[in-house]
Amino acid sequence: MANLSSLCLDHVILLLPYAMLSDPPSWLTDNFTISPGGQHADGKTENRLVLFRDGTYLELIAFINDDPEKRKGHWWDKPYGVVDYAFTTSNLDYDGITSRLSKSGTAISYEKPRAGGRVTPDGKELKWEVTFPTGVERGNIPFFCTDVTPRERRVAATEENITHLSGVLGMAGMLLEIEKDGLGPVAKVLAAVLDQTPPAQDGHLDVLAPNDVEKLNRASVVMQEAPSDSDKPLALTLRLQTAEHEDKKAIQEPIDDGVVSISFE
Missing domain, CATH: 3.10.180.10 (2,3-Dihydroxybiphenyl 1,2-Dioxygenase, domain 1)
Incomplete structure (x- = not known):
């Protein structure tokens, strides 16, 4: 649907x-x-x-x-x-x-x-x-x-191209690690965009996916303070959901001065 x-x-x-x-x-x-x-x-x-x-x-x-x-x-x-x-x-x-x-x-x-x-x-x-x-x-x-x-x-989805070796069915959402001073404003803005009540600075906001899929949890944008040793004001991780919710190793791939960060839930 x-x-x-x-x-x-x-x-x-x-x-x-x-x-x-x-x-x-x-x-x-x-x-x-x-x-x-x-x-x-x-x-x-x-x-x-x-x-x-x-x-x-x-x-x-x-x-x-x-x-x-x-x-x-x-x-x-x-x-x-x-x-x-x-x-x-x-x-x-x-x-x-x-x-x-x-x-x-x-x-x-x-x-x-x-x-x-x-x-x-x-x-x-x-x-x-x-x-x-x-x-x-x-x-x-x-x-x-x-x-x-x-x-x-x-979004030309066919059974062939939506079937993945990792078993991924959809997105769990995004993890935003943000420097402390930016966390509050981003939470307020995301709440305004989604017309929801602002969360605590470390919190999450639910967001729909285009299609309902059985056994998948609702996606969310999760916001948390960046680690104290981080040299970046913002780091993004894509969170994905698998059918079995098995413990699958996250992707952390450095490319030049960047890092590809994808987790599985």
């Missing part, structure tokens, strides 16, 4: 070197079925997808040819790893969200929606609108991705 009349967790961005899109490492292929993607309309980035049964997906994205000119000034000009996440809905209540944010006591809001898109390898044009946050480092709070063309074109 689709939940897209409400805000739902849509996808998570995993930034990789360009060579890993065409020749993914074993820590990806041993766990996931990787589906085709395409080049984005701005000509700067290209992607491949890991699609899940709950309707969410992991977007493997890279700057084409690792060209520093394509990186320059881009919102994902970051160290490699999990860098951002998106919500979706069939009808984004932009005015309602910005109104609630104006009462949150923070300077964080959202820009007006802008057009986005790409062409699939078989020539289908995909169109959507993206709505990006402002006044905060990207990745602290979600951006919105709202489909213009039918969502099933963008």
Whole structure:
């Protein structure tokens, strides 16, 4: 059953070197079925997808040819790893969200929606609108991705491509480790976005997935203070759910000055 009349967790961005899109490492292929993607309309980035049964997906994205000119000034000009996440809905209540944010006591809001898109390898044009946050480092709070063309074109789930060696069925959500001073504002903003009561600084907020899947818990965005020895104001971990909820080893893969962090629950 689709939940897209409400805000739902849509996808998570995993930034990789360009060579890993065409020749993914074993820590990806041993766990996931990787589906085709395409080049984005701005000509700067290209992607491949890991699609899940709950309707969410992991977007493997890279700057084409690792060209520093394509990186320059881009919102994902970051160290490699999990860098951002998106919500979706069939009808984004932009005015309602910005109104609630104006009462949150923070300077964080959202820009007006802008057009986005790409062409699939078989020539289908995909169109959507993206709505990006402002006044905060990207990745602290979600951006919105709202489909213009039918969502099933963008998220082309088949039984083959949603079946994974790791047994993953869907997303448990995101873990945000944030420096102490930023934790309270992010919690307030996320609560305003989801129209929920703000949690304690270390807490979580529930979010729907596009599809209901038996035995899967509801996804959530978990916020906690970054470790005292952390040199980063923000670290993101993608949390995934398996059918058996077995104890599966987390992925912690350093790439240059970044780290890919994915846990299994």
